Amino acid sequence: MKKPCPFIAVEGAIGAGKTTLATMLAERFDYPLLKEIVDENPFLDKFYQNIEEWAFQLEMFFLCNRYKQLEDTVQNYVSQGLPVVSDYHIYKNWIFAQRTLHGDKREKYRQIYHLLTDDLPKPNVIVYIHTELATLLKRIEKRGRSFEQDIDPGYLERLIEDYEMAITQLRTQEPDTVIITIDGNELDFVEHPEHFEQIVAKIKEHL
Numbered sequence: 358m359k360k361p362c363p364f365i366a367v368e369g370a371i372g373a374g375k376t377t378l379a380t381m382l383a384e385r386f387d388y389p390l391l392k393e394i395v396d397e398n399p400f401l402d403k404f405y406q407n408i409e410e411w412a413f414q415l416e417m418f419f420l421c422n423r424y425k426q427l428e429d430t431v432q433n434y435v436s437q438g439l440p441v442v443s444d445y446h447i448y449k450n451w452i453f454a455q456r457t458l459h460g461d462k463r464e465k466y467r468q469i470y471h472l473l474t475d476d477l478p479k480p481n482v483i484v485y486i487h488t489e490l491a492t493l494l495k496r497i498e499k500r501g502r503s504f505e506q507d508i509d510p511g512y513l514e515r516l517i518e519d520y521e522m523a524i525t526q527l528r529t530q531e532p533d534t535v536i537i538t539i540d541g542n543e544l545d546f547v548e549h550p551e552h553f554e555q556i557v558a559k560i561k562e563h564l
């Protein structure tokens with residue numbers, strides 16, 4: 358059977374190395390790169406100062422932006438049979454929203470999330486970087502975004518667990534999606550070219 362055109366998403370918690378790896382993969386495979394725009398987000402700074410107060414605005418902002426980006430990606434690449442690599446999967450909206458929203462607001466968000474995303478094509482390959490808290494903290498510090506420097510380690514710890522659960526669920530809910538898990542503590546694709554080659558080889562098995 359003919360394999361579908363690659364639509365690869367790199368996922369993992371904050372600072373896992375998604376953008377770095379997605380950029381390297383796009384270059385290696387010569388695929389267009391779909392990248393999250395973070396610096397223009399007007400709510401992130403406020404969100405980290407008061408999560409309860411700003412969570413709904415922030416989650417809706419991410420959802421609307423990603424919906425627009427995904428719509429464009431489908432139109433420009435996926436529906437034309439062209440490959441693409443992205444540094445996120447749309448499902449991450451729901452992973453974060455379940456962590457940051459509660460009660461009525463979560464339910465409203467859930468309905469809007471499904472309305473917007475259920476009928477959109479999803480990535481057929483997910484490269485999931487699993488990384489421990491200590492590594493995430495180091496990378497967040499290295500990246501140096503001021504608003505992320507005081508992130509509660511407890512929040513990151515819970516996100517790591519949320520990601521683990523979400524990936525397990527996706528394996529069951531979407532058995533046709535290839536999910537490649539990378540140990541982000543052991544495999545250092547930045548410092549060790551041979552580690553990057555291992556990741557490329559694993560992906561190639563599924564293309």
Ligand SMILES: Nc1ncnc2c1ncn2[C@@H]1O[C@H](COP(=O)(O)OP(=O)(O)O)[C@@H](O)[C@H]1O
Binds near residue numbers: 376444
């Ligand atoms: N394997 C790695 N080894 C060392 N530094 C890394 C590695 N992966 C990413 N980084 C660095 O960590 C920071 C966060 O990486 P980034 O790709 O922005 O993560 P994410 O997109 O998952 O939030 C950046 O400064 C990046 O250069």
Ligand SMILES: Nc1nc2c(ncn2[C@H]2C[C@H](O)[C@@H](COP(=O)(O)O)O2)c(=O)[nH]1
Binds near residue numbers: 372375393395401449
């Ligand atoms: N509450 C949410 N925060 C999000 C979401 N997507 C990203 N983020 C935050 C996490 C980082 O501070 C920053 C950039 O994300 P990276 O994973 O690329 O480091 O934005 C979200 O959907 N909800």
